[in-house]
Amino acid sequence: MTFDDFYFDYGLMDALDAMGFNKPTPIQEMAIPVILEHKDLIACAQTGTGKTAAYVLPILNKIAESDHSHLNTLILAPTRELAMQIDQQVQGFSYYIQVSSIPIYGGGDGATWEQQKKALKHGADIIIATPGRLISQLASGDINFTKLEHLVLDEADRMLDMGFYDDIVKIISYLPKDRQTLLFSATMPPKIRTLASKILYKPEEISISISKPAAGIDQQAYMTYDNQKIPLLGEIFKGTSYQSVIIFAGTKDKVKSLQFELKKIGLKAKSFHSDLEQKEREELMNDFRSRKVQVLIGTDILSRGIDVDGIDLVVNYDVPPDPEDYVHRIGRTARAETKGTAITFINEKDQRRFHAIEGLIEREIPKTPLPASLGAAPIYSPRTSKPEHKRTFKGKRK
Numbered sequence: 001m002t003f004d005d006f007y008f009d010y011g012l013m014d015a016l017d018a019m020g021f022n023k024p025t026p027i028q029e030m031a032i033p034v035i036l037e038h039k040d041l042i043a044c045a046q047t048g049t050g051k052t053a054a055y056v057l058p059i060l061n062k063i064a065e066s067d068h069s070h071l072n073t074l075i076l077a078p079t080r081e082l083a084m085q086i087d088q089q090v091q092g093f094s095y096y097i098q099v100s101s102i103p104i105y106g107g108g109d110g111a112t113w114e115q116q117k118k119a120l121k122h123g124a125d126i127i128i129a130t131p132g133r134l135i136s137q138l139a140s141g142d143i144n145f146t147k148l149e150h151l152v153l154d155e156a157d158r159m160l161d162m163g164f165y166d167d168i169v170k171i172i173s174y175l176p177k178d179r180q181t182l183l184f185s186a187t188m189p190p191k192i193r194t195l196a197s198k199i200l201y202k203p204e205e206i207s208i209s210i211s212k213p214a215a216g217i218d219q220q221a222y223m224t225y226d227n228q229k230i231p232l233l234g235e236i237f238k239g240t241s242y243q244s245v246i247i248f249a250g251t252k253d254k255v256k257s258l259q260f261e262l263k264k265i266g267l268k269a270k271s272f273h274s275d276l277e278q279k280e281r282e283e284l285m286n287d288f289r290s291r292k293v294q295v296l297i298g299t300d301i302l303s304r305g306i307d308v309d310g311i312d313l314v315v316n317y318d319v320p321p322d323p324e325d326y327v328h329r330i331g332r333t334a335r336a337e338t339k340g341t342a343i344t345f346i347n348e349k350d351q352r353r354f355h356a357i358e359g360l361i362e363r364e365i366p367k368t369p370l371p372a373s374l375g376a377a378p379i380y381s382p383r384t385s386k387p388e389h390k391r392t393f394k395g396k397r398k
């Protein structure tokens with residue numbers, strides 16, 4: 001199958017050419033015809049499979065073929081980074097067809113707010129928004145949804161995880177009932193089903209085998225004690241030439257402290273976390289994309305949706321509690337059929353978590369022995385290791 005099979009507008013085909021999209025990905029092959037037929041859709045496919053273009057392309061085609069002088073499409077996404085990325089893709093694809101879009105997200109200063117407000121007043125074909133900020137802008141009354149035709153929920157699972165359920169329901173109450181609704185998600189937990197049953201009408205369902213990391217990822221793991229992790233990172237970077245690296249850690253505090261610990265061993269890295277101002281985050285992402293910053297440290301915020309090409313190494317400084325997050329984290333490398341490496345550090349307490357991951361991805365990851373200079377490592381024995389400490393309440397809770 002090629003993009004020719006969809007009979008897209010010529011302007012859109014030219015943009016696809018310019019962006020180097022030669023062949024639709026599986027989710028695109030399956031979703032695009034359904035969307036062109038104006039049906040509601042639930043689509044489940046892991047990160048990095050090309051979900052954005054799967055909905056952006058058919059929607060742009062429909063807008064290009066209509067008289068477009070009104071707000072046509074609302075796209076909701078969980079984070080400002082993702083909203084910006086979607087906006088960039090929309091801009092890229094619509095280069096030759098003059099479709100306009102406005103990204104609406106929080107975190108900026110008063111000027112951003114005013115800019116967004118002005119843009120809304122002026123109008124556009126597509127709004128790409130985070131739910132929280134859109135709710136605030138709704139109050140201004142400048143958004144006219146009466147001719148809206150498409151609602152897209154991108155990374156619906158993430159939006160619900162972030163507590164946007166009520167905001168989403170409220171936003172939808174402003175939209176015409178007669179619309180096409182498309183829900184995209186990397187996972188399909190029951191709460192997504194509940195939401196879908198409320199807001200979609202007779203949806204088609206597409207699911208592409210869940211939770212299998214891309215084949216191009218070389219997955220490795222080390223058993224290590226916590227105090228061996230920094231020296232181990234030093235060893236891994238020694239004599240190699242990784243151009244673009246993400247190190248994931250479980251908490252914001254860990255991320256911040258890692259930046260300093262790495263500096264001590266001569267590794268320049270920057271940390272990405274929610275305490276940064278939005279401007280700082282944007283600059284940091286740009287510096288990372290341009291390789292000015294080669295090593296980025298972040299929490300799982302970074303693991304979803306962030307689209308940076310050519311990351312050659314992902315390090316899990318600790319094992320994520322949710323096995324799906326492992327797939328998302330390592331999915332940052334080996335995007336769109338390139339190759340990459342993912343290395344996970346497993347301390348004695350994280351063994352069961354790692355075992356759960358191996359269960360999810362249905363394969364065992366080889367445990368590389370530590371370099372001898374670092375001393376003895378814990379032994380991988382997930383079945384006999386103690387379960388993680390759980391807090392229990394003894395006695396009465398007030």
Ligand code: ADP
Nearest residue numbers: 021022023024025047048049050051052053336
């Ligand atoms: P997802 O939303 O499923 O995580 P994205 O839409 O962000 O995935 O796409 C992942 C990457 O693959 C992006 O860099 C995107 O530009 C690229 N991509 C998507 N579809 C194609 C295609 N058909 N041909 C080439 N590259 C593609």
Ligand code: MG
Nearest residue numbers: 051052154305
């Ligand atoms: Mg996506």
